[in-house]
Amino acid sequence: MLARISRRLAGLLATLLAASFVIFAAVYAAPGDPAVFLAGGRDKLSPEKLELVRAQYHLDEPLVVQYGRWLGDCVQLDLGRSFKYSDQVADLLAARFPTTLTLVAYATVLFVVLGVGAGVLAAVRRGTWIDSTVVGGTTLAASVPSFVSAIALVAVFGVQLGWFPVTGSGEGFAGTVHHLTLPALSLALGALALISRVTRQSMVDAGAADHVEVARASGIREREIVVRHVLRNALGPIVTMCGLVMAGMLAGTVVVETAFGISGIGSLLVGAINTHDFPVAQAVLLLMVTGYIVVTTLVDLVHPLLDPRVKEASA
Amino acid sequence: MSAPTLDRVGPKTGKDRRPAGVMIADGTLVVVVLAALLAPLLAPYAPDAIDLSASLVGTGPEHLLGTDSSGQDLLSRVLYGARTSLVAPILLLAIAAVLGVTLGTLAAWRGGWVDTVVSRLTDVMYAFPGLLFTVLIIAVFGAGMTTSVLALGLAYTPTVAKYTRSVALSERRKPYIDAYGVQGMGGARICARYLVPNLGRSIIGYLVVLFGEALMSLATLSYLGFGAQPPSSDWGLMVQEGQAAVVQGALLPALVPGFAIALVVVSFNVVGVWAADRLGSRR
Numbered sequence: 107m108l109a110r111i112s113r114r115l116a117g118l119l120a121t122l123l124a125a126s127f128v129i130f131a132a133v134y135a136a137p138g139d140p141a142v143f144l145a146g147g148r149d150k151l152s153p154e155k156l157e158l159v160r161a162q163y164h165l166d167e168p169l170v171v172q173y174g175r176w177l178g179d180c181v182q183l184d185l186g187r188s189f190k191y192s193d194q195v196a197d198l199l200a201a202r203f204p205t206t207l208t209l210v211a212y213a214t215v216l217f218v219v220l221g222v223g224a225g226v227l228a229a230v231r232r233g234t235w236i237d238s239t240v241v242g243g244t245t246l247a248a249s250v251p252s253f254v255s256a257i258a259l260v261a262v263f264g265v266q267l268g269w270f271p272v273t274g275s276g277e278g279f280a281g282t283v284h285h286l287t288l289p290a291l292s293l294a295l296g297a298l299a300l301i302s303r304v305t306r307q308s309m310v311d312a313g314a315a316d317h318v319e320v321a322r323a324s325g326i327r328e329r330e331i332v333v334r335h336v337l338r339n340a341l342g343p344i345v346t347m348c349g350l351v352m353a354g355m356l357a358g359t360v361v362v363e364t365a366f367g368i369s370g371i372g373s374l375l376v377g378a379i380n381t382h383d384f385p386v387a388q389a390v391l392l393l394m395v396t397g398y399i400v401v402t403t404l405v406d407l408v409h410p411l412l413d414p415r416v417k418e419a420s421a
Numbered sequence: 422m423s424a425p426t427l428d429r430v431g432p433k434t435g436k437d438r439r440p441a442g443v444m445i446a447d448g449t450l451v452v453v454v455l456a457a458l459l460a461p462l463l464a465p466y467a468p469d470a471i472d473l474s475a476s477l478v479g480t481g482p483e484h485l486l487g488t489d490s491s492g493q494d495l496l497s498r499v500l501y502g503a504r505t506s507l508v509a510p511i512l513l514l515a516i517a518a519v520l521g522v523t524l525g526t527l528a529a530w531r532g533g534w535v536d537t538v539v540s541r542l543t544d545v546m547y548a549f550p551g552l553l554f555t556v557l558i559i560a561v562f563g564a565g566m567t568t569s570v571l572a573l574g575l576a577y578t579p580t581v582a583k584y585t586r587s588v589a590l591s592e593r594r595k596p597y598i599d600a601y602g603v604q605g606m607g608g609a610r611i612c613a614r615y616l617v618p619n620l621g622r623s624i625i626g627y628l629v630v631l632f633g634e635a636l637m638s639l640a641t642l643s644y645l646g647f648g649a650q651p652p653s654s655d656w657g658l659m660v661q662e663g664q665a666a667v668v669q670g671a672l673l674p675a676l677v678p679g680f681a682i683a684l685v686v687v688s689f690n691v692v693g694v695w696a697a698d699r700l701g702s703r704r
Binding site for chain 2: 121128250251253254353356358376399
């Protein structure tokens with residue numbers, strides 16, 4: 107077990123280093139002087155400003171040294187300065203990250219409840235019209251890009267019915283929930299197909315086991331069989347898939363936050379690219395990739411806790 | 422020599438008839454392709470003809486699907502938009518196919534350190550969730566349709582390489598490959614002339630499955646302002662331009678192109694899964 111954890115953590119570290127190096131070294135792939143590129147390119151730049159950039163990024167030193175220093179700064183949460191907002195990048199992120207996290211958390215609750223619920227329903231009513239409706243409906247939902255579902259939701263529930271505000275992220279708990287319902291829904295919709303399909307398959311597999319037949323023969327109520335005997339055994343793949351989808355959602359916020367005008371880190375990334383503010387784009391990408399890698403590793407480590415059979419198999 | 426992968430496609434039996442859903446999807450795709458080809462004949466207006474006096478007109482005999490805020494005819498724009506929306510994903514998948522099949526075959530054939538290097542590169546790219554790898558490239562090289570297609574082509578390469586590697590690994594264990602080797606044929610020649618062509622069908626099936634997703638990714642980039650630039654009538658860009666009007670109650674400018682994207686993606690997914698099942702290349 108310990109060997110497994112340390113191996114996974116070593117893998118995590120290696121992937122993080124490689125990905126962060128790609129994000130860092132991307133500056134050098136850009137055409138022209140890296141200092142000009144980092145400072146926002148197009149505007150006229152004073153020599154002092156360029157000197158500041160060179161100092162911040164240690165551009166006069168060898169690439170590996172630059173990367174090491176940059177990484178060291180990043181670990182200490184010194185993410186450089188945004189030349190557009192003339193602000194510390196770390197402050198920009200800190201101000202917006204909570205909104206993005208709330209959005210992802212809300213979307214996760216929605217897709218877990220709706221997706222697992224729909225999957226269980228489809229498995230229990232396998233072969234009926236309910237099953238085919240769930241499979242067909244979620245497949246359809248997965249084929250609609252999130253920015254289209256976002257606008258459709260705004261059109262129906264925001265503009266026509268007026269139930270939800272169409273932009274912003276709201277104040278206080280109730281206000282936040284109210285504002286983020288449509289964004290979270292459009293973020294969750296695309297994941298429903300995957301989650302419900304995995305749940306359905308996993309439930310069907312677990313339901314075929316002999317002990318379920320025994321439980322049924324001993325007269326245990328069907329509801330109890332489904333929850334305690336089938337769903338419990340089917341949980342491993344379901345939790346893993348939910349974790350992976352949640353990890354990927356950090357990247358999905360880029361589109362949804364832009365569509366709903368929410369100021370989180372996703373819309374910050376889009377704004378940074380459109381205004382050639384590379385230090386900010388770099389920091390957001392680093393944060394999102396780190397979050398993604400860490401969560402997927404955690405999901406992998408949690409799996410044997412839920413399903414002891416995995417532990418035996420890997421030992 | 423018939424490749425063993427083709428064995429799954431048996432003689433035509435009653436079961437081979439396409440299900441109703443697939444027929445509808447097929448029909449939809451034919452209509453969309455025709456619309457793209459015949460756009461100049463079918464479109465009542467030029468796609469970029471601005472008429473500010475006819476801003477946000479609803480459906481009517483003048484404009485069947487209404488107009489957007491600059492008075493451009495939505496039907497004409499959607500018809501012309503089908504061109505970029507269909508051609509661009511084909512281009513990016515072609516790039517991904519060339520790179521991915523080469524890398525995947527190389528990894529499967531040579532094994533050892535080549536395989537390790539390819540799979541490490543793949544791992545690093547998979548560390549970027551969703552469109553983030555593409556977004557990084559766009560952040561560096563600037564927005565535009567060319568950059569987007571190239572970047573997405575690169576981003577899809579690991580997926581194609583991984584798939585090619587797995588099918589090539591099982592294919593190279595087959596006796597006929599050994600037979601060519603025994604005859605003194607070089608590895609590169611066996612791969613180029615026999616191995617890859619025999620995998621062709623399943624790789625193409627896999628690419629069809631990816632098409633819907635590729636179209637969606639490109640539309641998303643255009644929506645974010647990273648892909649097609651005005652005055653293009655790319656569907657993703659049209660949704661972005663039409664979004665402001667939604668709050669004013671004019672839904673068509675955003676929903677018409679949005680519906681077009683969803684329709685084509687759904688159709689491709691239905692056809693793709695069905696084709697992949699038959700060609701034995703389901704993920």
